[in-house]
Amino acid sequence: MELEIDIPSYFLCPISLEICKDPVTLSTGITYDRENIEKWLYASKNNTCPITKQVLNDTELTPNHTLRRLIQAWCTLNASYGIERIPTPKPPVDKAQIMKLISNAKIPQLQIISLRRLKSIAAENDRNKKCIESTNGAVEFLASLVKQKNSTNTMSMMRDGAESTSASDEALGLLYNLQISEAGLKTLMGKNGEFVESLVQILSNGNYQARAYAVLLLKPMLEMADPIQLISLKTAFFVEIVKVLRDQISHPARKAALQILIEICPWGRNRIKAVDAGAVPILIELLLEKLEKRETEMIMVVLDQLCGCAEGRADLLKHSAGIAVVSKKILRVSQLTSERAVRILYSVSKFSATSSVLQEMLQVGVVSKLCLVLQVECTLKTKEKAKEILKLHSRVWKNSHCIPPFLLSSYPC
Numbered sequence: 001m002e003l004e005i006d007i008p009s010y011f012l013c014p015i016s017l018e019i020c021k022d023p024v025t026l027s028t029g030i031t032y033d034r035e036n037i038e039k040w041l042y043a044s045k046n047n048t049c050p051i052t053k054q055v056l057n058d059t060e061l062t063p064n065h066t067l068r069r070l071i072q073a074w075c076t077l078n079a080s081y082g083i084e085r086i087p088t089p090k091p092p093v094d095k096a097q098i099m100k101l102i103s104n105a106k107i108p109q110l111q112i113i114s115l116r117r118l119k120s121i122a123a124e125n126d127r128n129k130k131c132i133e134s135t136n137g138a139v140e141f142l143a144s145l146v147k148q149k150n151s152t153n154t155m156s157m158m159r160d161g162a163e164s165t166s167a168s169d170e171a172l173g174l175l176y177n178l179q180i181s182e183a184g185l186k187t188l189m190g191k192n193g194e195f196v197e198s199l200v201q202i203l204s205n206g207n208y209q210a211r212a213y214a215v216l217l218l219k220p221m222l223e224m225a226d227p228i229q230l231i232s233l234k235t236a237f238f239v240e241i242v243k244v245l246r247d248q249i250s251h252p253a254r255k256a257a258l259q260i261l262i263e264i265c266p267w268g269r270n271r272i273k274a275v276d277a278g279a280v281p282i283l284i285e286l287l288l289e290k291l292e293k294r295e296t297e298m299i300m301v302v303l304d305q306l307c308g309c310a311e312g313r314a315d316l317l318k319h320s321a322g323i324a325v326v327s328k329k330i331l332r333v334s335q336l337t338s339e340r341a342v343r344i345l346y347s348v349s350k351f352s353a354t355s356s357v358l359q360e361m362l363q364v365g366v367v368s369k370l371c372l373v374l375q376v377e378c379t380l381k382t383k384e385k386a387k388e389i390l391k392l393h394s395r396v397w398k399n400s401h402c403i404p405p406f407l408l409s410s411y412p413c
Contacts, residue, residue: 011071014051015040022089023068024061028052031064034089042126061092093121093128098135105141105167115145115170122177129178139184145171147198169210172202176213185224193229196221196237203240212253215244219256222263231268238270238277245282258298265305275306280315280322287325296333300326300340307344313352316344323348323357324364331372335379342373342385349389358393362402371407387412 013020013033022034028049032040040046041059048055068088075085098118105114121128132138145167180188188195202214222230244257261279265271283299283306291299303326306312316322323345330341345366348357361367373386390397390412397403398411 008074010067011074013037019086020067020071021086023064023071025064026061027056027058028054031067034061034092037061038125038127042130093124093131095131095135098132098138102135102138102141111167112165112170115167115174119170119174119177122174126179130181133178133180133184139175139178139180139188142171142175143188143195146175146202147195168202169206169213172210172213172217176217180220182224185221189221189225189229193232196233200234200237200240203244204236208247208249211244211247212250215241215249215253215256215260219260219263222260227267230264230270233264233270233273235273235276238273238279242274242277242279242282245279245286255295255298258295258302261302262298262305265302271306271309272311274302275309275311275315280306280312281319284316284319284322284325287329288321293333293337296329297336297340300329300337300344304340304343304347307347310351313348316348317352317357323360323366327361327364327366327369330369331376331378335382338373339379339382339385342370342382342389345370346385346389349392353393355396358396362397362400365402367397367400368403368407371403371410374410374412375407 007019010031011019013023013036014030015032015036018033018036020031020033023031024034024037025031026037026049028051030049030051032050037050038061040050041056047059068086072086072088075083079085098121101114101118101121104110105118107114118132122132148168175188178184196218199214199218202210206214241257241260244253248254261274265274280303283303286299287296303312303316307316316326326341326344330338345361349361367390370386370390374383374390394411403411
């Protein structure tokens with residue numbers, strides 16, 4: 001804002017140097033504009049005072065009414081310069097209000113209305129999200145609605161024309177939108193995995209929106225889980241995650257499902273569980289589509305993990321496009337994709353190289369592509385793997401007419 005008059009420095013927020021519209025004071029004694037300091041604390045997840053750099057044990061924001069009145073008076077005095085008076089801000093949501101809404105949400109007739117009001121409050125800003133999460137019993141109550149999906153209360157419905165929703169779906173959406181902290185996610189995860197089981201049921205029986213919320217909530221929960229919890233995941237869990245990929249519920253849900261598989265497949269027998277759930281053919285079908293770079297990379301990472309077991313390699317070879325589509329991604333997407341594709345081909349050529357597989361690799365251009373890898377600029381790791389594959393079966397491949405003559409010179413001795 002450019003003005004012909006000087007603005008008193010103590011009217012300005014130290015972070016943005018704009019006039020404070022809603023001045024609040026931290027425990028360090030420094031006054032900031034509420035919107036700016038809440039972005040610093042909640043959106044950017046800082047725990048220090050921006051000016052003093054002190055760690056904040058208490059992030060309570062105290063309204064500075066005296067400064068606000070001074071700013072409003074100054075605005076009034078300078079109205080002739082085009083300065084508009086800053087309105088008195090409405091009080092922020094507090095825990096008492098949240099508790100009242102939680103209490104109302106326990107009454108069947110008020111349940112949906114209360115949950116939607118909580119959702120609206122959470123959508124306003126990050127500060128409100130933290131306020132809801134930190135309100136005693138709020139997250140636990142929302143989780144209980146999700147877990148008790150088939151109870152009378154949680155199936156309360158509100159109809160607007162043709163639309164209807166359940167309290168369970170509203171609670172699930174709110175839990176996701178709260179962007180719960182690490183500590184909160186660990187609490188949700190629990191020791192017995194009961195809440196995870198509830199989310200799996202929603203993945204199995206819920207509508208598309210509920211399934212999307214479920215998988216998007218599962219992703220950060222599983223990132224916080226300990227190895228024992230990851231190892232104990234049941235086959236039904238993998239079946240539902242693969243269905244999310246198959247049904248293509250939404251772009252964010254698909255990416256979350258891929259990230260979940262990347263996170264959990266390295267543990268225990270999870271690779272085999274994922275293969276038994278039909279992950280490999282679904283991933284191959286996805287690769288046949290036009291995908292963004294990051295999605296392709298994630299699919300290749302998961303396929304690489306699954307091809308680390310015999311069952312995964314068998315499913316890859318069983319698919320008519322398996323070998324060809326993996327080879328096609330080399331040198332076309334990114335270095336990570338090329339590296340993972342070559343790793344997959346290495347696993348196949350080392351552990352599953354029947355004569356028919358070797359002939360297929362020749363015919364679909366795998367051997368030519370590997371020779372090309374040795375000629376172009378590529379990572380050393382990828383080149384070394386490609387060279388190992390070519391050496392493994394040089395007696396079968398080296399003199400084949402399927403390899404273009406200009407690539408034969410790069411074939412390793």
